[in-house]
Amino acid sequence: MTLAETLAQNLRNLAQRTGLSRASSYRLFDVALKQRTVLGPSLARFVFTGPDVARMNTLAPDQRIKLLFPAPDGSPPRLPHEGDWHKSLRALEPSHRPPMRTYTIRALRGEALEVDVDFVLHGESGPASAWVTHARPGDRLQMVAPDARYPADPGGYEWRPPRGVRQILLIGDETALPAIAGILEALAERPCGQRVEAFIEVPHEEDCLPLRTPPGTRLHWFARDTLELGHGEGMARAARELATLPSWGEREKSLQPLENVDIEKQLPWELAKPTDNAFYAWVAGESAAIMAIRSHWVGELGLDRRALSFMGYWRLGRALE
Numbered sequence: 001m002t003l004a005e006t007l008a009q010n011l012r013n014l015a016q017r018t019g020l021s022r023a024s025s026y027r028l029f030d031v032a033l034k035q036r037t038v039l040g041p042s043l044a045r046f047v048f049t050g051p052d053v054a055r056m057n058t059l060a061p062d063q064r065i066k067l068l069f070p071a072p073d074g075s076p077p078r079l080p081h082e083g084d085w086h087k088s089l090r091a092l093e094p095s096h097r098p099p100m101r102t103y104t105i106r107a108l109r110g111e112a113l114e115v116d117v118d119f120v121l122h123g124e125s126g127p128a129s130a131w132v133t134h135a136r137p138g139d140r141l142q143m144v145a146p147d148a149r150y151p152a153d154p155g156g157y158e159w160r161p162p163r164g165v166r167q168i169l170l171i172g173d174e175t176a177l178p179a180i181a182g183i184l185e186a187l188a189e190r191p192c193g194q195r196v197e198a199f200i201e202v203p204h205e206e207d208c209l210p211l212r213t214p215p216g217t218r219l220h221w222f223a224r225d226t227l228e229l230g231h232g233e234g235m236a237r238a239a240r241e242l243a244t245l246p247s248w249g250e251r252e253k254s255l256q257p258l259e260n261v262d263i264e265k266q267l268p269w270e271l272a273k274p275t276d277n278a279f280y281a282w283v284a285g286e287s288a289a290i291m292a293i294r295s296h297w298v299g300e301l302g303l304d305r306r307a308l309s310f311m312g313y314w315r316l317g318r319a320l321e
């Protein structure tokens with residue numbers, strides 16, 4: 001055995017003894033609603049607590065988690081902690097299977113055993129929004145979130161600006177507001193003098209929350225009711241008319257054929273792979289709106305997609321598990 005092989009074997013033995021080889025990046029947490037605060041007509045902050053929230057981790061302001069809601073038969077989610085949670089979920093009869101939806105960790109206070117999730121209040125059309133409408137302190141859910149004991153990067157976040165980035169552009173709707181608020185807060189904590197623009201579309205004027213931003217941020221809200229806009233029209237206006245875009249040109253166009261994504265079947269998800277630190281855009285929200293922005297910037301203007309992240313967070317008129 002070579003020295004390298006011996007070292008590798010020793011590491012494997014150590015991982016087995018400490019259980020790290022079995023640790024997975026995300027794990028199941030039992031949580032209960034501790035507090036519910038209305039932030040605006042369309043937004044509520046839920047503080048969840050649970051015995052092992054101290055073991056939860058978040059690596060970026062757009063860290064995504066899965067929430068498991070009560071099953072169609074009304075039973076609260078009770079997946080076993082042992083084994084593969086996803087396999088256990090799939091094995092359940094549809095009437096007992098908890099519906100699963102994706103959310104963002106808005107804040108995590110591990111020592112206080114508290115994790116915040118900001119929910120959009122959009123009526124009772126989906127299992128998540130129906131639960132959110134009626135939830136009371138003490139109500140239980142299960143959450144699939146990064147495990148702090150996992151020794152490597154668990155992934156599950158897309159906010160990865162290049163080091164020393166000079167210009168940041170954020171565009172999103174109410175579902176992306178928790179992530180954008182967190183991103184702006186993180187930038188405010190360590191301001192680096194970069195140019196920051198954020199455009200956020202929300203249902204009502206009263207949903208325009210006070211946000212902590214780095215100095216000089218250009219923050220622009222679109223309230224759909226006041227401006228009489230449809231879903232995505234504020235984001236489109238930001239992308240087409242208001243945002244300061246880098247001046248890449250014709251040269252890029254021929255290099256960038258646009259693949260089609262069937263937004264009725266999947267959420268569009270295309271991530272930046274920055275090659276320099278000039279510009280970085282993070283765009284998330286309703287899928288058709290995201291695709292329209294992508295098509296305009298990449299297909300018509302020829303912007304370099306390596307600096308652009310596009311993420312569909314939901315699809316108007318469709319439930320996407």
Ligand SMILES: Cc1cc2nc3c(=O)[nH]c(=O)nc-3n(C[C@H](O)[C@H](O)[C@H](O)COP(=O)(O)OP(=O)(O)OC[C@H]3O[C@@H](n4cnc5c(N)ncnc54)[C@H](O)[C@@H]3O)c2cc1C
Nearest residue numbers: 102103104119120122126127128129313315316317318319
């Ligand atoms: C990475 C990621 C992070 C996300 N973070 C958050 C978050 O922090 N907070 C948050 O509230 N959402 C967040 N979302 C969006 C959330 O997952 C969806 O809105 C989800 O569809 C809600 O599930 P539901 O059971 O309420 O509705 P579904 O059963 O999925 O859909 C039922 C109906 O409701 C409509 N609908 C779904 N969402 C909305 C909406 N926001 N406004 C109006 N109509 C809607 C659908 O079009 C459909 O007609 C995130 C999504 C992703 C992918």
